[in-house]
Amino acid sequence: MSCWERIGISPTVDKMLIKRAYAKQLRLHHPEDDPEGFKTLRAALEDALAQAKCLSVGEVFISSQEIDLTPTVEKSMEQDEPQQEPITVNELDFDESKRIFEQLQRKIIELYGHFDSRVQLSLWKLALDGGEQWNIEVKQNTAFWLFNFIGHYPFIPENIFNYLEKRFSWYDNYLALKREFSEEFIDSVFDRFSRAKWSLSYQGVDFSDPSLINDVESYLSKREHLEYLVLNKQGNGDELITELNKFCVQDFELDRLLFLYYQNLQSPSQASAYCKKLVVEHPNRVEGYLNKGNIDYRQKRFSEAAHSYKAVLALDESHGIALKGLAGCYLELNDLFSAKCLYEQALLQVPFDVEARIQLIQINQKLIKHSFDLLVEQPNSAKAHKQIAEGYLEIGAYTECIEFLEGIIDKTKPIFENTSRLVKGSIFSVLFRWLFVSDIEQVFNYRNSELHHMLGLAYEATKQAEKAEVAYMTALMKAEDEGTNGYDSLVQLADFYIEHKEYEEALSLLKKACMLTPDSARVFALLADAQRYLEMQEEALNSINRAIALDDRPWIYYSIRSILLISAQSYKAAAGDLNKVLQAAPNFSGALYRQGVCHRHLGLYKEAMAFFKSAVDYNTGFRTSALEWLKLACEVSDLDNAELAMSAFLNADGALETVADYKLEIEKMSNQRSDTHE
Helix, strand or coil: CCHHHHHCCCCCCCHHHHHHHHHHHHCCCCCCCCHHHHHHHHHHHHHHHHHHCCCCHHHCCCCCCCCCCCCCCCHHHHCCCCCCCCCCCCCCCHHHHHHHHHHHHHHHHHHHHCHHHHCCHHHHHHHCCCHHHCCHHHHHHHHHHHHHHHHHCCCCCHHHHHHHHHHHCCHHHHHHHHCCCCHHHHHHHHHHHHHHHHCCCCCCCEECCCCCHHHHHHHHHHHHHHHHHHHCCCCCCHHHHHHHHCCCEECHHHHHHHHHHHHHCCCHHHHHHHHHHHHHHCCCCHHHHHHHHHHHHHCCCHHHHHHHHHHHHHHCCCCHHHHHHHHHHHHHCCCHHHHHHHHHHHHHHCCCCHHHHHHHHHHHHHHHHHHHHHHHHCCCCHHHHHHHHHHHHHCCCHHHHHHHHHHHHHHCCHHHHHHHHHHCCCCHHHHHHHHCCCCHHHHHCCCHHHHHHHHHHHHHHCCCHHHHHHHHHHHHHHHHHHCCCCHHHHHHHHHHHHHCCCHHHHHHHHHHHHHHCCCCHHHHHHHHHHHHHCCCHHHHHHHHHHHHHHCCCCHHHHHHHHHHHHHCCCHHHHHHHHHHHHHHCCCCHHHHHHHHHHHHHCCCHHHHHHHHHHHHHHCCCCHHHHHHHHHHHHHCCCHHHHHHHHHHHHHCCCCHHHHHHHHHHHHHHHHHHHHHHC
């Protein structure tokens, strides 16, 4: 079995893909339970990382899986929303209206009366089918009656709440509701709507007889009461739990609540019992395994905890808490390298995870210390040199990294390198070893290109651009001398050129990188950036679509694509991408500005002005956004927004002559408002 088969991926030059695959395989092989398998896996990783440096274009395989390159758009923007029906009054045929309305009432009561039916959105839509043809009186009566009904029978899922609200537009008709119901009742229903997103799930609740509506309602009500006790860490629930256990129902949420309840009471035996029940009765849910892992970890049973975290990751390979939990187990078991790989994967899921970042810093500090200790015994250890430099880079000690690497590189004389290449593998290697070094293999395995690459990273981090460029170019030349592909330096130098606006040079390097690895999302994203600046819009859009198809997690990819879609006047698709960007980076003023541009072109002027304003709020020097806000406010004769935008533009050091015409327009609107008031 090759090293690639062992870690479960095709040959690639991308180190991140290799490390990600290794982290995934770690879940299957524990150093205590399967020491041989773990040792073999670690050897496969090191072999794969070594081979990755030497892969040529013909050895890298393109996945046969079809990848959809079409831009993805937010589902919420593509799906047809239910038609909002305002509550109004009109005089129509009384008998016909009464018949339709009573028929509808029977459908809803029958639907709600069977638990398995009430949780299915499709059946609610079917019950309300044909509403577009109802007369106004039926619509009005239905809206009022259904609002009253769910106020008294509220145990329905969030998606059904949302559907009904959008269908009957209750929020927008608050005054009409006040004529029929008390404010207290209305507010209680709306509060239920707002809490539905965080309410207990109704999926997987299995009643022995789901048609016994009184039993169903009683159980769901008591279950909510238990949730209240858990959230407020109250312990007076013994009687309630006894009553809940009398119902013939299988319910994951109840078992989860009971575990949390006894955990709050610090009753480890009862909490563990329900934790085991979650694992046994709900093996396809992560909560049981995760809770068991946390319990074992707190009790310092790290091997057992690792098994539970691996079970979580088998169900959800990107589960951040399980990744950190497993990393913590390896750290406690003193496997620093595996812990480091897992914490790196956790940071890919949540880039701003402070705990994971702190742990990585501490791990790197330990690895640096261990490597310096190793150098005392083995002064020529390439592995120790590399680990120290990588550690310095990852903890942000760039000056120390530069000093260390410059010292190592200065010792590597050209004549020594040439001599070592000549004698390697020949009979003279024996003589060379005897004369010059104690362990020639350490010298031959020493990748000088890697040192120059890491030196380039340190120079770039300390804003020494010229030295960084020289280091990357030297790394590429050294890689060629060594017979390796220099992939990392190739990509990093391309990124460097994009940052310094040398797009043609970047494009050339990235094309070479694509030949080496056709499955790197980062390379395609950089390629899209270079093509965008070179006004190769169609090629850039294809490249960023490819990047997102390969890895849809980084929000920056959607940001790049939104720029390209706006250039192509695809404003709706761009707005969908910008929604993703703002979910991850809500203070990103550039995305807020572009969202304003999209909404303006979509005719949503009020929302567009709100986005322009937010962009200025987060970046007070953003004159472009302030100016677009001012232009739009004047176009739609919104005096309040126009005055705010004018103030924002001038505060951002905008020139008054640039907005002279808008100043006159504001004065005109102000005078008109004064005349109206008079």
